[in-house]
Amino acid sequence: MAYILHLESSTSVCSVALALNGELVDLMESNEGQNHAKLLSVFAADLLSRNNLRPEQLEAVAVSEGPGSYTGLRIGVSLAKGLCYANQIPLIAVSPLQSMCEQVISQHKQLGVDELTDCLLVPMIDARRMEVYTATYALPNHLIKAVSSEIINEQSFLDELSSKKILFFGNGAEKCKTHLTHPNATIIPGIETSAQFMCQLAWNAFQNKQFADLAYFEPFYLKDFIAGTPKKNILTGQ
Known part of the structure; x- marks a missing residue:
């Protein structure tokens, strides 16, 4: 049996799914906006806990590779890499x-x-x-x-x-x-990104050993990040 955790954070939807052999077991997600920093790791921990699993029992972690939100992708990939490094399991990138x-x-x-x-x-x-x-x-x-x-x-x-x-x-x-x-x-209408639809794609990649390089993998941003210009000078308050 192969449990895979799936992280989707490329858009405003924050979504985490757990699958067994490519079949969805459980899902947690929020479409209330850019709450990935607050919710993504919590969703991952809660999914594992309520399914009586420990991180080391996972066979892989799948993550949305982009394109999409620069910040959301960074958060998702950072969490995925941390889980993979800590538990010595492969990383799977899904579009x-x-x-x-x-x-x-x-x-x-x-x-x-x-x-x-x-x-x-x-x-x-x-x-x-x-x-x-x-x-x-x-x-x-x-x-x-x-x-x-x-x-x-x-x-x-x-x-x-x-x-x-x-x-x-x-x-x-x-x-x-x-x-x-x-x-x-x-x-x-009504189609949003969701980790539940990563499950079969990630399972196919897992079976074919199509893993991302854990050391060098970066999100596919497509475009360079452009920081906005602050409305106020943070030093002068003007």
Whole structure:
């Protein structure tokens, strides 16, 4: 039996899942905003405790690799690395974009999509203004267009939409719906990042021994972190 702990902190959703052999056992998450520093380690400890597990009984820790929130990713990867170092277990990196695809694939009928055959899947994570982090996937959840940062307008994805139906989802797609109006474009509302949809992807990686280098792994930020300019001079108060 292989227990894997999954940490998702790439967006405003703070989510931790426990899985056994790729099947979800337990889940704790909050979508109340950027509370990762306060909640992520607490969720991890509580999940293990209420399932009568100790950290050393884990076979691996899976973490959302990004792209997404700079601070959230740092917190998730720091916790994952700490657990892996302390317990001498491997680290598994999972794309939050691909895990959102996993949700759509597994729940498409409940989401109002009768058929996925020949559809492309385009998850989107909100960046800023009309910019999103995105990638393109095809069944059965294979990456066919690399992760990128895109500014969405009326011309976006027109080449692909001319010949394929495309499902757009994620918090980035919600803000782009006024621009993605082609008849072949469908926006699926309500899809958020969640650790529960990392489970099967992490299990596949575990079985294939696709582990991240614990010493050198860093989150996939996609863009450099840009610090905001303080409104007040902290030395003068002006």
